[in-house]
Amino acid sequence: MSRMGDVLAGFHAAWEFESDSVLIRFERGIRTPKLFQALGERRIPHEAVAAVTLTPGKRGTVVLHAVPRPGADPLMEAAAGQLKESGDPYRLVLPAERETLAEYYADELRAAVARDDGEPSERFLVAAPEPPLQFKAYDGKASFDGESVAFRWFWTGASSAKWKAGDQRFRVTDLSGVEWRSPELFEGHLRLLHRESSVARPAQADQDPASVVFGLGYGPVHESLPFAASVLAAVRASGAAVDTGAAGSLPGAAVRAARPDPADIADRIRHLGELHKAGLVTDKEFTAKKAELLAEL
16 A cells, blocks of 8 residues: 555545555535535545545546445445435545546555455444434434434424324434435435334324434435434444334334433423414414423423
C-alpha cells in the first residue's frame, strides 16, 4: 500500500490512505451533501471493501468508488440501496486532471483489498454513528440513547391509532432490526422490527406505533439514516439477528417509558398552547389534552 498518511482530496471529501484502512474526512461546506456533513469522518477498514472502481463522472470529473462489502457497514445496510449517487459516502469525485493520481491510488487500494468474492461480512466492520441521537419525523420525535428507542407523538401529524397507543419505548434487546424508507421516496418511514413475530403489524407505517413517518421536510436523510444505522448496529451488538425489513419480522408490543421527563411534558404543553392559540385545536381539545399531559407527571 502507499505511504501511510497519503491524502487524495476531491469534491466534498478527502481520503487518507492508511496501512489497514481509508479514513474519509467530509468537508462542511455549504455545497457538501448534508449526510456527509452529519457523518463528519468515517474509517473504512480494507476488509470492509469488496472492490474499487475508477470511472468517468459528470462535467469533467472522475469518480473513485470503494464498493462496500455487503453486511460490513450499518449505514449502507440501513440505506438498502436507496441513496442517490451524489449521497453515496463511498464515492470520491475528483477533477478529471487528477485521473492519473486517482488511478494510482485505486490500484494501490485494489492490491490492499484483494477481495471480490462477493461474500457478505458476518459482522459490521465500519463504526455506526454514536448515540444519543434524535430527529423529528412528521408524526413524532424519535430518540435513541444506545439502549432503547423512544417515539413521542406530535399532536399534529400522528394518527389516532398512535395517539391511542401512546408514546412508545423499545428496548434494543427486543428488536431484530429496522426498516428505513428514504424520505426522498414516496411515503418514507423508519419502522422498528420486533423479535417476536406473532403479532401482525399494520400495513401502513402511519398506523404502526413501531414506526415514524417522514414528509414535508421532516425526517431528512442526514438525520434519519444515521439514526437507523446506529439502532441497527446496537441490535447487532446485542446478539439479535439483524433485519432491515425482510418479510416475516413483525413488531410486537412496545415497552412504555416508566417515568416521563417533566421537561418533555412541559415542552409538549407549550406546543399544545401554540396550536390552541393558532386556532388549530379547540378549547375542549386543549383542556382535555393538557389535563392528560399533566396527569403523566
